[in-house]
Amino acid sequence: METKHEQIVAFMIREMEGGHIRPGHKLPSVRTVAKMFSCSPNTVVRAYQSLEREDVIYPVPKSGYYLVEGKSIAPVRTESMTLDFASTTPRGDFLPFREMEHCLRKAISLYKEELFGYTDPQGIFSLRNELCKYFHEQQIFSKPDRIAVVTGAQQAFSILTRLSFPGRGQAVLVEQPTYFGFLAAARAAGCPIIGIERDEQGIDLEVLEAHFRSGCIKFFYTIPRFLNPLGTTYTLEQKQRIAELARQYDVYIVEDDYLVDLEDDTKADPLYALDSSNHVIYVKSFSKTILPGLRMGAVILPEPLLDLFLAQKHAADVSSPILSQGALEIYMKSGLYRRHTARIRAHYREKMRYAIEVCADVFGSGIPYTCPSSGVFITLWLPKYVKASAIQERLKQRGILVTNVDLHLLPENQHNDRIRLCIIGVENSQIEGGFTVIAEEIRSMERRMR
Structure with missing residues (x-):
């Protein structure tokens, strides 16, 4: 089932492709779209930011968002298509x-x-x-x-x-x-x-x-x-x-x-x-x-x-x-700054708590993982025959990005046996689905390599 964010992105793409929003013309206001989809203004902003990252639209301060002139509308990546557990950049809507x-x-x-x-x-x-x-x-x-x-x-x-x-x-x-x-x-x-x-x-x-x-x-x-x-x-x-x-x-x-x-x-x-x-x-x-x-x-x-x-x-x-x-x-x-950090402290504490609960359910005892009290990083130890580079590539094909821990090691200490998951740029609603796919791919590759 599509999230509200994805529904808004898909709707705007259809409006652009159908010629209802022309190049250089203004998109419906955040408040209008929020009422249309019965969602919060923040959800609309995230959807517009997805389109902005693809250079489909651009913001004008105190005015709104406009369709880029001369831009062909290519398929836009929505949250369900790419889950980025590799990026260490906070979500745009969570920055001040x-x-x-x-x-x-x-x-x-x-x-x-x-x-x-x-x-x-x-x-x-x-x-x-x-x-x-x-x-x-x-x-x-x-x-x-x-x-x-x-x-x-x-x-x-x-x-x-x-x-x-x-x-x-x-x-x-x-x-x-x-x-x-x-x-x-x-x-x-x-x-x-x-x-x-x-x-x-x-x-x-x-x-x-x-x-x-x-x-x-x-x-x-x-x-x-x-x-x-x-x-x-x-x-x-x-x-x-x-x-x-x-x-x-x-x-x-x-x-x-x-x-x-x-x-x-x-x-x-x-x-x-x-x-x-x-x-x-x-x-x-x-x-x-x-x-x-x-x-x-x-x-x-x-x-x-x-x-x-x-x-x-x-x-x-x-x-x-x-x-x-x-x-x-x-x-x-x-x-x-003090108010902002209090907000993100509570946010990431609860986010990590939830992520560790999901780890217990999804990875169990067969795939060891770190259990931080907060922060944004979790590391998985892969089974004996599963290589981090191979699982990284396989997950990429399924729209999930992770980091090979070898990136963080000197050459003499690289064993291609761990991946890092960063939860800073994903929403709670995406964590369980993403972790489930990661576990499926690790166990599938382990069975094939034995």
Whole structure:
């Protein structure tokens, strides 16, 4: 049975093909279509966004949606045709577009003089001051002069992998698996990479100590909370031990806390809060909570590394875009960010809870999977004879996209035996159907390969 979203998309395509909506002409208003299909305006907006992504229609602010001129109407992918468990981009209707649009307009007015020049490479002070208040709420106590605004967390990783750190260590130590974007930055910097295995229980702390003791490590890159791709989190005791080893062996840690806003446990302190020796570099991305296109991130740096980092930052782009900085500052100062993160925290907690319930029903004990408390990632371990690349291709043919975990691993650790499911861009109503197809294909391939 078609969803309302799919019915609206199909109706609009028929109207266009029948010539009832001509190129350059306006589509029915969101409110009109909502009444026509007895649905919420948000459902209509999602349907229109599906058409917009296919370049069939385009929006005009304060006016509505219009049919693109000279555009032939090709079949449009609806939600039932493609389920994207690979994308890490939040759904468009779940991002604060209208609020950020208002903040951007206000930033143009507030910072119009700065648009004619360059701003502080460290970031405008008023934003760093707001970030300082935000971090305090996360048990991260820093000062504005230790915070650097970056053009997305990826810029921070690019700079840090190129930076000369105190000591003789040249290699970066990474969890296996880990975020593939960091691996790309380290490779581009020509930085030697060493892996340490991480599973649902964490890492072997004795192995970590051996790496730290070797003197070869420039820094340890870690995602303690909601690891991409496993979705798992370190215990407090593990984080305390990691911080203690960093102090003992004088090794820096780069803590990627990209999903701190989804944390429900108020006692789940980041590594930075447990560091008494200034060895933790804290990196926060805002791409998963507000518009990714703003390219905003922040880094808290130990004093010995701050000037070196800012010199590299200045060489990279002089300063981060003033409008993005101003919009984020206004968004945070107004309280909108706090309200938005409270909303998405509750949303993803319930979404993950439901996804894990579906996993239990659909995958059972035959297909092991991770069980995060929140976040957006679940990893499946495939049966012995089933290869991740083969199941990925088979699922793609059935309109389901997943990620091979080998993308997150160094070549020597790739076994082609796991897939990652990301629930950030799919609706609850799609999860059970998608997971059922995934289970069917895995079990079918297992039977054929035995």
